[in-house]
Amino acid sequence: MDYPRFVGLYVLYKFDESLLPVVNFTETRTYGDKIVAGETILNGRYKLVEQIGSGGMSVVYKAIDLSLGHTVAVKILRPSLTQAPSFVEKFHIQASENVFLDHPNIVTTLNIGSDDKIHYVVMEFVEGTDLKKLIKSKGAMSIKRTLDIGIQMCEGVGHAHKKGMTHGNIKPQNILVTADDNVKVTDFGIVQTVIDTLPDITKRIWGSPQYNSPEKLEGVPLTFAMDVYSIGIILFEMLTSRLPYISANDRDLMLAHMHEPIPSVIKFRPDVPEVLDAVITRALSKSPQERYHNAQQLAEVLHQIPMDDAYDQLPVLNLPKRESTIPSRSRRWGNIRSQHPDANVMSPPRYTSTLSPNFDGKETE
Numbered sequence: 001m002d003y004p005r006f007v008g009l010y011v012l013y014k015f016d017e018s019l020l021p022v023v024n025f026t027e028t029r030t031y032g033d034k035i036v037a038g039e040t041i042l043n044g045r046y047k048l049v050e051q052i053g054s055g056g057m058s059v060v061y062k063a064i065d066l067s068l069g070h071t072v073a074v075k076i077l078r079p080s081l082t083q084a085p086s087f088v089e090k091f092h093i094q095a096s097e098n099v100f101l102d103h104p105n106i107v108t109t110l111n112i113g114s115d116d117k118i119h120y121v122v123m124e125f126v127e128g129t130d131l132k133k134l135i136k137s138k139g140a141m142s143i144k145r146t147l148d149i150g151i152q153m154c155e156g157v158g159h160a161h162k163k164g165m166t167h168g169n170i171k172p173q174n175i176l177v178t179a180d181d182n183v184k185v186t187d188f189g190i191v192q193t194v195i196d197t198l199p200d201i202t203k204r205i206w207g208s209p210q211y212n213s214p215e216k217l218e219g220v221p222l223t224f225a226m227d228v229y230s231i232g233i234i235l236f237e238m239l240t241s242r243l244p245y246i247s248a249n250d251r252d253l254m255l256a257h258m259h260e261p262i263p264s265v266i267k268f269r270p271d272v273p274e275v276l277d278a279v280i281t282r283a284l285s286k287s288p289q290e291r292y293h294n295a296q297q298l299a300e301v302l303h304q305i306p307m308d309d310a311y312d313q314l315p316v317l318n319l320p321k322r323e324s325t326i327p328s329r330s331r332r333w334g335n336i337r338s339q340h341p342d343a344n345v346m347s348p349p350r351y352t353s354t355l356s357p358n359f360d361g362k363e364t365e
Contacts, residue, residue, distance in 0.1 A: 034118065035076065037061060042115045046074055046122060057081060062125060072110060073126070077119045088119055095121045098188050101163065105156030107176065107186040126184050131172035131234070140241040143272060143311035145181065150235050151302045152183035157227055158296025160188055166222040170230035171211045172237065209250045210243055214258040214286050225288035227295055232283030240268040240317065244284070258286070269317055276305055 034040065040048045046063045052073070053060035063074045081087050098109040098121075111122035131149070135141075141149070153175055157167055167174075167188055176184040213229035216222075236244050244263045245256040262284045265277045279301055285291045292298040 034116075035059075041066070042074065042118065042120060043113055046072065046120075048074060063122075065122070071125045073107075073123045075121045075123065079117070082117055082119055091119065094188075097165070101160055101165070101188060103156055103159040105152045105183050105185060106159060106188070107184045123186070124184075126176045126178065126186075128176055128178035128182075128184075131175035131177055131238075134177055135172060135237060135241055140269065140317055141238045142313060143239070143276065144307065145312075146235065146238045147276075147302055147305060147307075147311075148181060149175075149177065149183055149238065150231070151299050153185060153234070154231060154295045154299035154302065156183065156185040156295075157231065158294060158299050160185075161224045161227070161294040161296060166224055167227050167230075168222045169208065169211075170227050170234070171208045172234055175234070209253050209257075210245075212254070212257060213288065215288055217254055217258060223288060224294040225291045228283050228291045228293075228298055229285075229288075231295060231298060232280050232291075235280050235283070236265055239265055239272055242268065262286075271313075273305070273308075279305070 035048065037048050037050045042048070042063075045065060045067050047066055048061040048063045050062050051059060052062045056078075058075045058077050061074045061076065063072050064070070065072050077088070077091060081091075092112055092114075095109055095112040099112075101109070107126060108124040109121060110124060113120055113122070157170065160167060165188060167185070169187060170185075174185060174187045176186060178184075211230040211233045213226045216226050233244065245253055245260060247253040247256060262281055265272045265280055266274070279298075283291055283298060292301065
């Protein structure tokens, strides 16, 4: 990709709310005033108790299903999005498809509905926290815990892959973890809904730059390999309590994902076994063809990593001062121009485990 073209993509990358339908402020405010935690009851059934989360597209409430007496989570679309009939229709279709994602590591979708202008999805309520908050509060995890959470995460996403569904926005905020370390992946299909219904220009801009794969920045359709890349970033973060690339701005961060060598986990966490470092390195390959084909395949590989008693110990990290790990723009572009865009970005890692670095989830001879 040449430099001028990428600059153009960067300008479009940030999610631009001006591309959403124009909404009258008074109508939006009135809509918002209808939702009062502790008072609002949707369709006479779901009583909203308290707000427990929010994002660019929705607000999530803890609620009581008055018909069954169960605690549930209700995700309500933001008013600006409900003004687009095509988006609302696709939102309901996608939520209906999510009902069939029946897996212990996926948040269960229980119902879909609308009450006047309020469009919502009812999901199982997960008592716990998201993985991002867990990492921020507890720091780097033991190898054993990383593998346990990572395998569950991969199996949940892998089940969706078997159904032909790509998540498209995997990040630790979308990974819920209970007190017993049971993992639930949420927010399936949201990105695809945006891609299918918003103006064509937004097809290449949705997602979190910290967890986006290089090819996603070029606007290609969502693939399983993109999810695998995002999972690789999360595994790296769980082991080191930091991201592989740190930058003061999104532009340099995206350039790093596209062109900078993949940092070794062992550089920051010397006790990580080389085979696990190799698995993460492959998941973070710049080329999607070199990654694991889907999340289930990655789960099978993680299952095969030999366990050691030492893996249950808390880590001793070798972290440098928290500053940008990405070269300055001028120095980086000098390096990039001198290299062919398809040049190998790093030397192959050394392996001492009996598990092949090219292991695909099946035993090799």
